[in-house]
Amino acid sequence: MQSWHGNLTFCCGLLLSVSIFSTGRDQPGGIDPCSSLDYFESYISIASTVPSVLCLVGNFLLVNKVPASVRILASLFVMLSVFLVITVLVKVDTSAWTPLFFGLTLACVVVVSGASTVFTSSILGLSSRFPMRNSQALISGQAMGGTLSAIASLVDLAAAADVTDSALAYFLTADIFIVVCIMVYLLLPRLQYSRYGPSPATVSVLLPGRPGVPPLRPILRKTAALGSCLFYVFFVSIIIFPSLSSNIESVHKTSGSPWSTKYFVPLTSFLLYNFADWCGRQITAWIQAPGPNSKLLPALVLLRTIFLPLFILSNYQPRAHIQTVLFARDAYPVAFTALLGLSNGYLGTLAIVYGPKIVPKELAEAAGVVMTLYLVLGLALGSACSVLIVHLI
Helix, strand or coil: CHHHHHHHHHHHHHHHHHHHHHHHCCCCCCCHHHHHHEEEEEEEEHHHHHHHHHHHHHHHHCCCCCCCHHHHHEEEEEHHHHHHHHHHHHHCCCCCHHHHHHHHHHHHHHHHHHHHHHHHHHHHHHCCCCCHHHHHHHHHHHHHHHHHHEEEHHHHHCCCHHHHHHHHHHHHHHHHHHHHHHHHHHHHHHHHHHHCCCHHHHHHCCCCCCCCCCCCCHHHHHHHEEEEEHHHHHHHHHHHHCHHHHCCCCCCHHHHHHHHHHHHHHHHHHHHHHHHHHHHHHCCCCCCCCCCCCCCCHHHHHHHHHHHHHHHHCCCCCCCCCCCCCCCCCHHHHHHHHHEEEEEEEHHHHHHHHHHCCHHHHHHHHHHHHHHHHHHHEEEHHHHHHHHHHCCC
């Protein structure tokens, strides 16, 4: 989820930058880059997370009424449709209607975010019927996607000369991958493991939903502690990444070196965070400690609060109110970002894979959706707080 959010932010930001810089800074009706780009990450965070809460509630209500296969395929086709529209718009001159394009971009983020939330929660709920290693592999794969996207952006940054061509390449790639996802999912029922897993009665991907809404109260009661941990992990992470971390500049920016001007943010924010996040998730394949009932897990989650002042007191720019830069070396935000991503991946994965395993098997899929709801609530409230913090710095 977090990785998808980061990738969507980057792509939509790229599209908006094409429109803004083709319009010109002082043109009537245009968007002032200084006012828009400083807070664009926060706007995208809100547009991509708040609608997800409503979609998750709807998905929970449909768990036993609409088969997972229908929900998954429908969400994939919705995402494909939106990405195809945006792919076409890449080559359209939007200089005469930049404000409208800004609104269209945010609308696309809302739709894609809602569809991706239904897709992710449905897939997670489906994997919850299988052994825990399947859920862990799914979550690690999400982070790997974010890492590959960050690497691709760096390669493009070094090689591409035209930002419009870059945007076209990214969205064409997204279109292709969504089509591949649809094809692969259609092949899933043919796999023996999906049909004859550990418990054929409960893991078949073609099993029709039982009528009625899953009992919410016992699921919430069982998953409250782990859900709170998951909520706070992503609450802290989304406040910092990407709203704060992507605006931390190299202290040597005035030197004019490519490292400090061109590659510092893509390397130390996007690539490093996604790679560290993937490493944290992958570690859970070998180490699952602390356990689901341990008091150490919530303690470690709360300890991550310290990342907020650490990033605020790094070289965040521009600064309007808090002028103190306590960590005035490039090594500091690098270390902070690595630890933020690593802890997000490890602690978040533990919480989300433990949740469906502490409820009865017949409630595992619904519990998986509920755990995703905790995650998205953390993202939504964290996104709102990130706007406030960015304006206060």
